[in-house]
Amino acid sequence: MSTDDHTHAPSTVPVSVVDCDVHPVPKSLDEFLEHYPEPFRSRYFAKYREEVPMSFLLYTPHSNTGGNAGMGGPGGYAAPPNGGGPGSDPDFLARQLCVDNGTDYLVMNPLNFRPRHWDPEWDAAHCSAINSWLAATWLEGEANRHGRFFGGIQVSAINPASAAIEVEKWAEHPAFVQSYIIADSHVAFGHPQYEPLLAATAKHNLPLGTHLYRHAGIRSMTPVGFPSYHVETLPNWIFTYMCHVTSLVFEGVFERYPNLKFVAIEGGCEWVAPLMWRLDRQWEELREEVPQTRRRPSEIIREHMRFATQPLCEPRGRGDLIRAMEWGGAEETMVFSSDYPHYDFDPAKWVAQQVPDSWRHQLMAANALSAYTKMPPVRPRDHLDDMEVPDFRIEAGERRDEVMTALRAGTYQVDNSKAWIESID
């Protein structure tokens, strides 16, 4: 773009792509621990502290076959050129998503080394540390000078009283746009124990976003027990969401909190339609049991729920996918998510191409904006809008080539010894 064009460019940009799932990580364990409350910092991060983030791997037979090896590692697609793990450099992340993928807004959902789900006090402290870290390093100051970054207020799924306190602490922050809870709870989210969290979330007109988390083995119970492999766990995640959706509908949560929205992230969206049909049928037959649920489940879901697309399935006929999404109320219920920087990342441009013109804007932006009411539908023009870059593939290929050449020559200078170790999906 020439200087002349820039002079006449409008000063605001209508929001056309909202990415509801991006995973930032700290540059190092030290960066995160600065925000960690005592006594937990001393108790857990004095000796053997490097092993704590890895502990989830010890509990789970997670695949080591390298699903995300090309995203991270030296020269990986999402590996910041100046070092650090994928998702650790705010400017590089903004460049890949906002410039290369044309995304306007990003919702940051940290997954900083798995919930402490056996210890409610530690879990609450861990959430508190994540929010303080996210605000300081991503949502405020230089990192968010463009205002594209928003975040979830991470709250404990096993300590709802602390969750409500955490929501109160951050709800007025302009960049925190949802309460954010890990989906691996001990009971379903409609259970009365979540009342303090639901009340605080609704009071501030925030949605409740949730993200899946568990890996194979004893941390990932399904209705029939425990899966052996990671490749089993991921498709089985939809059952976690089916149970939460069912619970929220039949516990009458949205009758009590008519402004509340629920956003299910990382579970995909193609399973929503058959669940809605079945909930409707059972409600028609058995609704005396749940008088608090006064409307048809499918109506409640269409009004109050959002399902983030990633991982978007690829049945052989694209028409089949579109029909399945439309049956699930896509034009109202579905929102785009990329899951960057994980290997199963869905690029925005690709997702936008899959869906029909008639509800593309709903999926890519409008349905998210109506749930995340703190996000302005128009944003100021910023430096990312004016960045002109060649095809990102060429740049990524050259970056990788330089790193490989330096590694072979023994001149590779980037120190990644302190890079954050995070799960891959």
Added chain:
Amino acid sequence: MTRSHVVGRVEDIPPGSSKFVPVGKFGVGVYNVDGEFRAVTNYCPHRGGPLCVGKRYPVIESKEPYEFETSGSDEILKCPWHGWEFDLRDGMAEVGGKRIRLHTVRVADGMVVLEGV
């Protein structure tokens, strides 16, 4: 219009290594697979990812659970997005029937030359 590009000296791209050439719309990765060269468009046929950023792996075969054999060299190129795997020898995807675009690459006077990009 297409042209020839000198990628480098044969001895600078030993077996298992590769060279990225920033030509064409997406760039081309030139791979040495057991002494033979393959040139791959840096565009994954699955979702358009930067395929040549991917890492290489041996072929892994299993006759029964918990027993597997790996080939001696890294014939497989795995896309950084979604991990789709392609056999550099014939360009075929390991699953799904898709094929990567291979360009002509030849060796002349000790130089690796990429054609037709």
